[in-house]
Amino acid sequence: MQRRRPHQRIERACAKSGIGATASFYAGLRLPLGGTVSLVSDFDADNVTYKDTDFSDYSLQFAAGSTLALSDKTDLRLQGVGLYRWYGGKVAARQYGANPTF
Numbered sequence: 001m002q003r004r005r006p007h008q009r010i011e012r013a014c015a016k017s018g019i020g021a022t023a024s025f026y027a028g029l030r031l032p033l034g035g036t037v038s039l040v041s042d043f044d045a046d047n048v049t050y051k052d053t054d055f056s057d058y059s060l061q062f063a064a065g066s067t068l069a070l071s072d073k074t075d076l077r078l079q080g081v082g083l084y085r086w087y088g089g090k091v092a093a094r095q096y097g098a099n100p101t102f
Contacts, residue, residue: 020050036069040077059085063099077101 025045032038041064048057065079078100085093 020048022048038067040065040067040079054088056089057087059083
């Protein structure tokens with residue numbers, strides 16, 4: 001039988017109540033290349049900033065690729081995506097991948 005360790009609360013890791021500032025930004029661009037093909041890109045930025053930067057949270061995401069119009073109401077899109085996230089001033093996540101959309 002495995003014994004569990006008692007739960008220990010780390011005061012430094014616990015958020016305190018307070019007031020923070022939040023902001024977000026989004027931009028998208030579609031450049032027609034001709035016919036039914038367009039170049040597309042998207043940019044997202046989000047932040048939550050506190051006086052005590054140990055709990056501030058920032059993220060940036062960028063996607064770029066192309067889209068093919070299959071009809072007036074249907075598109076096929078493939079984008080490469082990159083995301084960075086910082087928490088408490090340190091990199092918390094780096095992600096890269098592809099985003100297919102139909």
